[in-house]
Amino acid sequence: MASQTEENYLKSLFNLANPQGEVNISDLANQMQVSMPTVNSMVKTLQKSGWLIYEKYKPVTLTSKGQKEAALIIRKHRLTEMFLVNKMGFGWEEVHEIAEQIEHIHAPKLFERMDEMMGFPTIDPHGSPIPDKQGRIQEINYLSLSKIKAGQTVILAALANSSTEFLEFLNSRNLSLGTELHILSKEAYDHSIVVSYLNHPGETLSEKVCEKLLVQILDI
Amino acid sequence: MASQTEENYLKSLFNLANPQGEVNISDLANQMQVSMPTVNSMVKTLQKSGWLIYEKYKPVTLTSKGQKEAALIIRKHRLTEMFLVNKMGFGWEEVHEIAEQIEHIHAPKLFERMDEMMGFPTIDPHGSPIPDKQGRIQEINYLSLSKIKAGQTVILAALANSSTEFLEFLNSRNLSLGTELHILSKEAYDHSIVVSYLNHPGETLSEKVCEKLLVQILDI
DNA sequence: CAATTATGTTAGATGAATCTAACAATATAC
DNA sequence: GTATATTGTTAGATTCATCTAACATAATTG
Numbered sequence: 001m002a003s004q005t006e007e008n009y010l011k012s013l014f015n016l017a018n019p020q021g022e023v024n025i026s027d028l029a030n031q032m033q034v035s036m037p038t039v040n041s042m043v044k045t046l047q048k049s050g051w052l053i054y055e056k057y058k059p060v061t062l063t064s065k066g067q068k069e070a071a072l073i074i075r076k077h078r079l080t081e082m083f084l085v086n087k088m089g090f091g092w093e094e095v096h097e098i099a100e101q102i103e104h105i106h107a108p109k110l111f112e113r114m115d116e117m118m119g120f121p122t123i124d125p126h127g128s129p130i131p132d133k134q135g136r137i138q139e140i141n142y143l144s145l146s147k148i149k150a151g152q153t154v155i156l157a158a159l160a161n162s163s164t165e166f167l168e169f170l171n172s173r174n175l176s177l178g179t180e181l182h183i184l185s186k187e188a189y190d191h192s193i194v195v196s197y198l199n200h201p202g203e204t205l206s207e208k209v210c211e212k213l214l215v216q217i218l219d220i
Numbered sequence: 221m222a223s224q225t226e227e228n229y230l231k232s233l234f235n236l237a238n239p240q241g242e243v244n245i246s247d248l249a250n251q252m253q254v255s256m257p258t259v260n261s262m263v264k265t266l267q268k269s270g271w272l273i274y275e276k277y278k279p280v281t282l283t284s285k286g287q288k289e290a291a292l293i294i295r296k297h298r299l300t301e302m303f304l305v306n307k308m309g310f311g312w313e314e315v316h317e318i319a320e321q322i323e324h325i326h327a328p329k330l331f332e333r334m335d336e337m338m339g340f341p342t343i344d345p346h347g348s349p350i351p352d353k354q355g356r357i358q359e360i361n362y363l364s365l366s367k368i369k370a371g372q373t374v375i376l377a378a379l380a381n382s383s384t385e386f387l388e389f390l391n392s393r394n395l396s397l398g399t400e401l402h403i404l405s406k407e408a409y410d411h412s413i414v415v416s417y418l419n420h421p422g423e424t425l426s427e428k429v430c431e432k433l434l435v436q437i438l439d440i
Numbered sequence: 441c442a443a444t445t446a447t448g449t450t451a452g453a454t455g456a457a458t459c460t461a462a463c464a465a466t467a468t469a470c
Numbered sequence: 471g472t473a474t475a476t477t478g479t480t481a482g483a484t485t486c487a488t489c490t491a492a493c494a495t496a497a498t499t500g
Binding site: 257 | 477478
């Protein structure tokens with residue numbers, strides 16, 4: 001069984017993996033906020049337990065065992081976030097820190113009960129998919145709002161970033177998942193977008209914000 | 221802030237304290253399932269942080285800061301147990317192990333929400349008092365069923381032991397908190413008791429069981 | 441392609457929480 | 471009240487997760 005520290009490395013490895021599944025030591029060190037030698041010794045440990053493949057001076061790759069383990073931790077994290085929002089009345093900006101701790105609890109029944117009580121949700125409060133019990137993750141390919149042409153109507157489906165600051169920004173603009181957005185115009189100079197939704201007739205969203213808003217095109 | 225390990229020592233110290241608040245090193249070692257030298261070095265650490273008073277070759281005593289900290293951890297444990305039973309449908313025999321992990325979560329709002337959702341309960345699923353937010357614990361002096369005379373009627377109010385085995389025994393006999401018990405007779409030889417309750421007209425309870433059943437006398 | 445920059449590794453140290461072996465103090469019991 | 475048993479302490483080692491300093495390899499770039 002992986003220690004809490006090891007679990008956090010697995011999660012970071014999973015999230016940092018490029019399309020080939022590779023992760024650089026320096027990126028991992030940066031993500032984990034530890035020094036590179038620390039990562040170096042930890043990847044050796046993780047390799048010994050069969051969680052990843054490591055060769056000197058090469059990026060590391062999770063084994064399928066490691067990928068599954070990571071996905072199951074992410075499953076616990078996302079189920080917890082959804083439970084806190086749906087069953088305990090938390091705001092979507094409050095749940096990450098708590099889920100970060102609860103994801104390490106070893107109690108299968110606890111997470112099964114959460115899942116059951118919520119009717120087996122497939123996404124978390126930020127629109128990210130919840131891996132299933134086998135650690136399989138359903139990849140949904142949303143589009144970034146920054147890629148949408150003026151005139152189109154879309155539904156806000158997920159967020160590419162779920163930092164508290166970003167979530168609080170969205171709260172201040174009354175933006176939540178499921179909101180229908182009409183793209184009124186795009187500014188060529190700074191790539192900002194003007195949208196209308198609900199009782200917001202013309203809200204300007206910067207490129208930085210648009211990149212993080214993942215949407216589905218509404219075909220009417 | 222105390223580490224998870226330190227929190228467990230504080231909790232054990234709180235539970236093992238005699239009426240003078242003293243705890244022996246050997247009892248603590250036994251409770252924590254570690255060696256005495258380990259406890260010896262840990263009590264020195266805990267003293268440096270002001271959680272307890274330690275003098276060579278003397279039993280240790282929690283400071284009031286240490287007592288409060290311990291009570292607040294126990295508060296989180298008991299709130300969690302109650303939440304798992306009342307809001308998530310767990311049996312009283314299933315919750316200890318989970319609460320043992322969740323009690324170390326640092327998230328005041330999580331426990332405040334649990335408390336709120338349950339209407340601020342004062343006891344946990346095993347009848348033990350839940351310390352308040354200031355770490356004050358309301359001492360309730362129930363009587364052990366083994367001390368009750370034949371002919372009396374009592375209400376099962378709490379348990380002096382909450383091991384899974386004992387709770388499963390009680391489940392098998394349909395005994396739960398709030399059950400009204402009529403003491404039919406006491407056996408002088410082995411101190412067993414015959415009680416009637418619900419649809420159990422004559423159930424014999426051994427002395428060992430009676431000692432762990434804490435009751436209130438029903439004055440009619 | 442050689443020089444520079446970025447990335448990765450080794451060696452050695454540290455603090456936390458644990459252990460065993462050996463020793464010391466206190467308590468108990470004839 | 472000494473001998474024995476219980477309880478507590480010291481010393482020294484171990485494992486985990488971390489660090490810094492120094493060095494090595496790989497990648498980038500003029």
